[in-house]
């Protein structure tokens with residue numbers, strides 16, 4: 001069987017790196033597009049064996065360069081995404097709607113077998129979030145331009161390369177008290193990054209065409225439960241205090257002025273909505289790729305870096321038994 005050529009946009013990020021490893025290990029050739037080859041090529045090149053990865057530097061407005069990339073490609077995967085708006089060209093609308101729409105159109109014009117796009121879970125309900133609205137608009141545009149596209153809607157994706165567990169463990173390490181937004185009651189279904197890339201691999205290798213697939217991990221956890229688990233894993237005690245919405249809004253307004261904001265007002269609005277399956281769409285389990293990796297076991301593998309003593313911590317490896325007994 002001829003291996004497929006995969007064109008990946010946004011491949012230098014967390015999901016991209018895991019996906020490159022999965023695809024190249026299985027003899028797929030990948031071309032990864034990045035805006036900054038000098039900064040990102042090391043992280044991309046080291047994910048697979050020589051000969052399986054091509055890296056191209058291109059910005060999305062360089063249409064001649066982008067169009068040429070679609071020749072001799074079987075599958076296009078779009079992983080480009082942002083958590084907060086930076087400027088006009090990095091607006092939610094541009095990144096989550098205009099760019100995916102263009103990539104879907106080019107995939108159709110070049111008769112690609114597949115266009116796979118990563119959207120986000122629970123965007124239907126989060127009506128007042130600009131992030132969610134832009135992800136929804138993107139989905140509509142993609143289906144219009146490439147009706148057989150497959151759109152994945154993952155809950156929070158975690159791994160040692162994430163900006164979620166790692167950032168929270170850093171903050172929990174440093175701050176004596178930690179705010180709980182919406183009393184910490186919002187529910188999440190975190191999925192391990194390699195479980196998500198297994199889903200993408202299955203779609204590509206078995207030619208699955210299914211408009212929307214919700215991708216979730218095996219556990220439903222509240223925001224407070226996630227923080228409690230992380231505290232246990234880094235062996236710290238911290239006070240978690242519910243923050244009134246007015247104060248949460250004020251802090252988000254201040255934070256969003258920072259170059260890499262910890263929280264924006266739009267993220268605060270998004271945090272109000274449970275991040276769980278809707279029941280209206282197929283899930284990763286329905287297509288035969290249930291996520292089996294559990295949060296405690298996976299985060300434990302790298303949480304020691306935030307424990308006292310770091311890699312020299314005698315508690316580097318907390319025994320499976322201790323985790324079970326303590327019910328982290």
Ligand SMILES: NC(=O)c1ccc[n+]([C@@H]2O[C@H](COP(=O)([O-])OP(=O)(O)OC[C@H]3O[C@@H](n4cnc5c(N)ncnc54)[C@H](OP(=O)(O)O)[C@@H]3O)[C@@H](O)[C@H]2O)c1
Pocket residue numbers: 009010011012013014015016033034035036040060078079080081082089090095118119120121153154155156157158164
């Ligand atoms: N991580 C999660 O928890 C999660 C949950 C739900 C949905 N998602 C979605 O999954 C996708 C991938 O997530 P991720 O966590 O892997 O993201 P990530 O680590 O932040 O990587 C995002 C990628 O987007 C590219 N990018 C950002 N701005 C761009 C721009 N203006 N033009 C071109 N490329 C740009 C970057 O590529 P270069 O810098 O190399 O150009 C980067 O590799 C995103 O669409 C995200 O919204 C993620």
